[in-house]
Amino acid sequence: MSGEDAPAQQQNAVDQKQETKPAEEPKAEPAKTDSPPAAAAEAAATPAATTEKAPEEETFTYRALVLTGHGGYDKVKLQVKKGKPTLKAGEVLVRVKACGLNFADLMARQGLYDRMPSPPVTPGMECSGLVEAVGEEVTDRKVGDKVMVLNRFGLWQEVAVVPASHTFLIPEGMSFEEAAALPVNYITAYMMLFDFGNLRPNQSVLVHAAAGGVGIAATQLCKTVKDVTVFGTASASKHETISQGGVTHPIDYRTKDYVEEVRKISPKGMDIILDPLGGSDTHKAYNLLKPMGKLITYGAANMLAGQKKNLLAVAKNWYHQFSIHTLSLIQGNKSVCGFHLGYLDGETELISQAMNIILDLYKEGKVKPRIDSTWHLEQVGDAMRKMQERNNIGKVILTTEPMPEEEKKEEPKKEDKKEDKKKDDKKKDDKKKDDGKKEEKKDDKKKEEPKKEEKKEEEKKEEAKKEEK
């Protein structure tokens, strides 16, 4: 399937009027004072969520990623939007610097996440940036504040309008990338471990996908409690990193039966299991619980097989979906919890409480988001692929920073800067021709092909193994 991938489409981005760092040294940005909202709004572009456009401000444009339909990576396209925002009471306009990718975004692309409206829609549940305008009745945010944002969707764009209560001040010393990596993963991990899980000293926790965003956050949070033993599943190549991050027992789920491995070390099982997989893995988790153990399921990653909706995988996941009777819970003295931050968006107070504790832990140096890679908006397809194919260790980030011409190829911004010059030279020749650009991307794709073929092989093996389980 990866052979069919088209790159995220870039539309007329060259027409943009933005600076490289538009929010930090903007031409028309208001001073960091309590300037009237009208002045602030002048400098801002209309976010997708605000449908009314002010005709007098059509010169204001911004780039936005838009999910144009359900399907593969190419369904998320980069578009330029025009217009100026109308802030309602309680809202702020944020000039976005970096965005986090989450599994829910991948599910949404395939049409598997009901908290995202139908396409066309801008995905994105978290970002960081600068407050560029504040609506009426906003008292705790001001223009110039560095904030991280948590929203149901709509944050993968250069400007976003959100309720002020969905923003959190970025502490001293935290980068925009870290700030974009933090909200979803750390609030999810925190609420699962400390609200549902009630994690206490000497307990044992099984963290699936321990090298993923939630996995790394959960491992760090486990380490804030005395003598907690963390069992973490990840492919072998990631074991060194997750061990350094605090996983006591890394388990290669691709080559070993993780249930057996856990039982070898802890015959009685686990106190807490975090399950992002769903399907048959939830059954295994339930059976692996100690008395008074807690299974917290927070996803159905097993449903994601390939880049488009895989009906077989979805059906299999539904078929194997875990269902539990109270009698079994009573006789086992067990707890089964479900968590998804996307369905908690009305619970501002609960979320703020968790966030405040997490930020305190950050300031104490006890937690720190790990960035896997940072990608330009133009590269969102490959960013999604990296996450979906489980090739990341930590968070996959999008930056709104414009892509330098010499980097306009499909590598992540930071990882592959030192690539050979030949491609760059070729790109410069092609850069004015749209068709040429598409050709160029296909060439790049071909170069990536072998790596992907290997991955597909691995993926198939994994699939086969899962079926055996």
Place this chain on the structure above:
Amino acid sequence: MSGEDAPAQQQNAVDQKQETKPAEEPKAEPAKTDSPPAAAAEAAATPAATTEKAPEEETFTYRALVLTGHGGYDKVKLQVKKGKPTLKAGEVLVRVKACGLNFADLMARQGLYDRMPSPPVTPGMECSGLVEAVGEEVTDRKVGDKVMVLNRFGLWQEVAVVPASHTFLIPEGMSFEEAAALPVNYITAYMMLFDFGNLRPNQSVLVHAAAGGVGIAATQLCKTVKDVTVFGTASASKHETISQGGVTHPIDYRTKDYVEEVRKISPKGMDIILDPLGGSDTHKAYNLLKPMGKLITYGAANMLAGQKKNLLAVAKNWYHQFSIHTLSLIQGNKSVCGFHLGYLDGETELISQAMNIILDLYKEGKVKPRIDSTWHLEQVGDAMRKMQERNNIGKVILTTEPMPEEEKKEEPKKEDKKEDKKKDDKKKDDKKKDDGKKEEKKDDKKKEEPKKEEKKEEEKKEEAKKEEK
């Protein structure tokens, strides 16, 4: 059905050699020193659990309640057992003073509780008493220790052999009755609220059967956390008592729809719901949870309709048994937990931890078991009836204290001491004739009949209401 009740059968109890207070001033009891186990054993009788009998000590006898078959109240009979105990390493022999009644005992009588072996068997999960002998390797208990005991079954008798790890020292100032009332209810309430429930300040808790043993314990424990709001269901006549005990909002479930009543006061629902009912009430509880709410189900009291197994009630409970899919849990951000102390009997450490905290709270005056009534072993049938028909407020207790001749009728020991003399006179006439005694009990029963008929009426109404729900 109550018309069929025969009293708990008393067999040759007049032959017993026990003193009125055998363990406190025993003839042959060892001094409260580290006397050798052999000397201690001489004074002890063989418990049911120890099948080997020492022929030389057959003069030692003790009374035991025995479930002789599944069915009504009359299936629990008082028998006299002979023989001397053989303590294994780690065990202690306890001279029982008082025993607690629990719902599991009622379920077991009907054959609905699989943690109790098949009849004949002595029921009883908790008791209090004095250590009368210690086995080898017991280092933390000595003869004369006042203890409370938690065991899977077998404690409704005058002497019991249990692992020393199943005993807990009774703190200063706690009566034997309180000590027999404490373990099951308080450990259950504590682990549900603080382990699964993770109760925190400002939360709301719905406690069903708030006047029952667990309900009263849960209410007291809720009050140890700041600003917790307790909603408690109970029939109207018990509201004053439970309000004094700490229930913020008492709800009469017999005349009102408790779901509506809760929603009126707390439209968003509850943070924690303790559900001893099962069946359709578990569904209601699930729907009444707030986001991040926890439903903790710990019984199936709805199965108990009438004194014998009611197949319709059992079937209905099974039919309505709550079953939950993970997708619903995830979308609701909810937790469903099952708890039953009877299935936790291997978890000595978990239980000890909870017990130590509870005993500290007792010493601080923050919790105190409430005794509803105390009954002699001969009265176990009526004791069970009182609990099963929900006429108790607090704990129903059995005492091993021999029943004074003038009290040998079916009233609880403490509640009805000032009854008219006529019955006592009659009893004295009859006391040597076994047949006569049975007649007398039937007479007493007839006097109770009208009260019971009323109760049956109420019960029917309640049944009808439950079916409507």
